Amino acid sequence: MEILYIVLAIIIVLIVFAIIYNIWDNRRIKVTKITKEIKGKNENGIGSEVTICHISDFHDCNTYGKDDKIIRILEKNKPDLIFCTGDFMDFRKNNLELSISFMRKLANIIDSDKIYYISGNHEARMKMCSDKKKNEMIREFWEELEKLGIHHLRDEKDEIEINGIKLRIMGVRDFQEDYPKYIQKGTKYEHLIGNDKRPLLIIMLAKDRYRELNAKILKESLRKIENPKDENIVLLLSHRPEFVPEYGEERKYRFCIYRPCTWWTI
Numbered sequence: 001m002e003i004l005y006i007v008l009a010i011i012i013v014l015i016v017f018a019i020i021y022n023i024w025d026n027r028r029i030k031v032t033k034i035t036k037e038i039k040g041k042n043e044n045g046i047g048s049e050v051t052i053c054h055i056s057d058f059h060d061c062n063t064y065g066k067d068d069k070i071i072r073i074l075e076k077n078k079p080d081l082i083f084c085t086g087d088f089m090d091f092r093k094n095n096l097e098l099s100i101s102f103m104r105k106l107a108n109i110i111d112s113d114k115i116y117y118i119s120g121n122h123e124a125r126m127k128m129c130s131d132k133k134k135n136e137m138i139r140e141f142w143e144e145l146e147k148l149g150i151h152h153l154r155d156e157k158d159e160i161e162i163n164g165i166k167l168r169i170m171g172v173r174d175f176q177e178d179y180p181k182y183i184q185k186g187t188k189y190e191h192l193i194g195n196d197k198r199p200l201l202i203i204m205l206a207k208d209r210y211r212e213l214n215a216k217i218l219k220e221s222l223r224k225i226e227n228p229k230d231e232n233i234v235l236l237l238s239h240r241p242e243f244v245p246e247y248g249e250e251r252k253y254r255f256c257i258y259r260p261c262t263w264w265t266i
Contacts, residue, residue, distance in 0.1 A: 029069045036255065048163040053079035054257050056239070057120070058088040058102060060095035067098070071105050080162045082106055083257055086120020086174065086239035089141055091129075096137045100144045112149035114162075116169055119154070120239040124176035153237060155221045171237040172221045175214040182213055189213050211242075218246050 053074055061067070074082070084106075088099050106115055119127075126138035145152045153171025160167055183189045218238075226234065236247055236256045247256035 029066060029073065031073060048165050050081065050162045050165055050167070051077065051079045052081045052083060052235075052257075053077065054083045054085065056085040056087065058084075058099065059122070060088075060090040060093040060098050067102050067105070071109070074106070074109050079110065080114065081160075082110060082115045083235075083237055084115065084117040085237055085257065086118055087122045088117075088120075089123050089126060089138060091122045091125045091134070094134065094137055096141060099141060103145060103148060103150065107148045107150065113151065114160070115148075116151045116153060116158070116171060116237060117145055118152075118171040118237045118239060119174050119177070121174050121176055124174035128176060128179070155224055157225045157234075166232065168232055168234045169237065170222075170225055170234060172218060172225075174239055175210075175217045178217045179213075182217070214240070215243065215246055218243055 055070065058067075084103075088102070089096070103117075123138055123141075126134040129135070142152060151158055151169075151171075153169070154173040155171075157168055157170040160169060218240075222236075234255070238247065238256060244256065
């Protein structure tokens with residue numbers, strides 16, 4: 001019996017520790033700093049620095065005042081560019097006012113034309129779903145980005161000069177926006193419609209069943225907006241971290257900025 005009590009005590013301690021750690025982890029903002037040396041010089045032949053802030057997966061969240069904490073971090077570090085790689089809106093929470101407020105705060109830190117936004121899977125789902133309220137909310141969110149002067153890249157590119165360095169910034173929209181074009185009856189991807197006739201266990205284990213289609217959509221998006229022979233520095237913005245091999249194909253000077261598999265990334 002003593003052994004049983006000891007085991008139960010250890011389990012309780014671990015549970016309490018997990019709860020405390022989770023509360024602490026949700027309150028903190030972790031900043032990851034990455035320095036990348038690129039062989040590029042400004043027109044005077046002098047090497048320059050460009051500070052980029054990358055934020056992802058806001059998810060309509062201001063728990064423990066995290067939104068204001070991020071704003072203070074940005075004000076302190078004074079970035080040259082801000083990249084937002086999707087899921088600032090949340091398919092379930094639908095807090096449009098909070099997401100718009102956060103984007104307005106970003107536009108007060110630096111010029112809005114130095115902020116670049118791409119959509120994630122949550123925005124894509126809000127656009128593609130049958131819920132008209134969600135459709136309207138994401139439309140309003142994108143309209144607000146346009147009013148603020150923030151670049152919303154949807155399989156598009158832009159060229160900007162920062163500290164004498166010319167950069168080409170490309171952004172691909174989330175794959176789900178193109179699903180209706182491919183997932184139709186009688187096509188190769190018919191089984192993705194939702195009426196998959198395979199056993200449930202097989203469907204659950206087939207985690208990569210969308211990967212082939214997603215990779216196809218990604219490559220088509222890149223072909224539309226980029227010349228592989230162009231040797232200028234290109235920064236590619238994407239929401240999906242699982243396509244790193246595809247991001248670097250056929251491109252010597254392409255650097256991809258995508259979200260890691262965590263929320264509230266900065």
